[in-house]
Amino acid sequence: MPSDPIFQFSNVSLKIDAVSILKGLNFEVHKGEFLSVLGASGAGKSSLLRMFNALSSPTEGSIKFRGMNIEDDMEVLRKNVGILFQNPAVFSGSVKDNLLLAGRWDQNIAQTLDHELIRSLKQVGLNKIELQNKARDLSGGEQQRLALARTLLNHPQVLLLDEPTSNLDPKLSSSIMDLVNNLRENLSLTVVAVSHDHVLMRRYANRVIILSHGELIGEGSFESLDRDQVFEQAGLLDTEAADET
Numbered sequence: 755m756p757s758d759p760i761f762q763f764s765n766v767s768l769k770i771d772a773v774s775i776l777k778g779l780n781f782e783v784h785k786g787e788f789l790s791v792l793g794a795s796g797a798g799k800s801s802l803l804r805m806f807n808a809l810s811s812p813t814e815g816s817i818k819f820r821g822m823n824i825e826d827d828m829e830v831l832r833k834n835v836g837i838l839f840q841n842p843a844v845f846s847g848s849v850k851d852n853l854l855l856a857g858r859w860d861q862n863i864a865q866t867l868d869h870e871l872i873r874s875l876k877q878v879g880l881n882k883i884e885l886q887n888k889a890r891d892l893s894g895g896e897q898q899r900l901a902l903a904r905t906l907l908n909h910p911q912v913l914l915l916d917e918p919t920s921n922l923d924p925k926l927s928s929s930i931m932d933l934v935n936n937l938r939e940n941l942s943l944t945v946v947a948v949s950h951d952h953v954l955m956r957r958y959a960n961r962v963i964i965l966s967h968g969e970l971i972g973e974g975s976f977e978s979l980d981r982d983q984v985f986e987q988a989g990l991l992d993t994e995a996a997d998e999t
């Protein structure tokens with residue numbers, strides 16, 4: 755596995771209104787890996803993921819992207835680090851309108867030609883969707899693919915996923931995660947995926963970090979973490995307990 759760090763989190767903490775959300779996190783993300791961030795509901799996964807593209811900043815500690823302070827060049831950061839949320843960010847208007855929103859960080863994309871947009875749809879398996887279709891008429895799974903196509907138009911190096919399949923049925927979830935993993939291999943992307951579903955993530959992630967109440971309580975391969983029984987400690991084996999945390 756490649757070991758070049760693309761992100762370095764050093765002693766990262768986040769407090770909101772004097773409440774500690776994340777506590778002294780230290781870890782790296784390596785180029786080309788599929789890193790999964792696992793934890794029960796409320797553990798701080800989404801709060802952590804938002805820091806990877808500076809949608810929020812640590813109240814203590816530092817984050818480096820490609821060796822530089824993450825906020826040094828926001829334009830480069832936003833272009834290189836794409837994010838997909840649980841509810842796909844799809845807006846009213848056509849499929850084309852939605853794809854062109856990618857252009858806000860890159861003037862060149864404003865001149866993107868239709869055939870490039872169609873190629874991006876094919877890349878995510880939306881072969882039968884026309885650019886003029888209304889985006890809101892697409893199914894949930896198709897909207898998630900459209901959001902992914904828009905992100906890919908920026909040619910990102912990193913893809914952040916915040917439970918992007920938790921609103922989809924298991925078969926669709928697998929097909930989107932398979933797609934993401936194939937894109938990772940073909941485009942040499944680095945993937946950071948937040949989830950509470952350790953069963954799904956086992957099929958894709960090279961490495962895992964585990965959060966519990968804002969602390970990093972485990973890091974490594976699934977095999978090593980299984981041995982340490984850290985999934986149980988994080989409330990990930992009992993879904994009812996996880997939902998109530």
Ligand SMILES: Nc1ncnc2c1ncn2[C@@H]1O[C@H](COP(=O)(O)OP(=O)(O)OP(=O)(O)O)[C@@H](O)[C@H]1O
Nearest residue numbers: 770773775793794795796797798799800801802950
């Ligand atoms: N803006 C905010 N103000 C106050 N508290 C917040 C804010 N954002 C998050 N929190 C709290 O921080 C903790 C972590 O939230 P976060 O959304 O990161 O958890 P999560 O692991 O993503 O959970 P889930 O699996 O339910 O999405 C929670 O207790 C949440 O209530």
Ligand SMILES: [Mg+2]
Nearest residue numbers: 799800801916
């Ligand atoms: Mg969340």
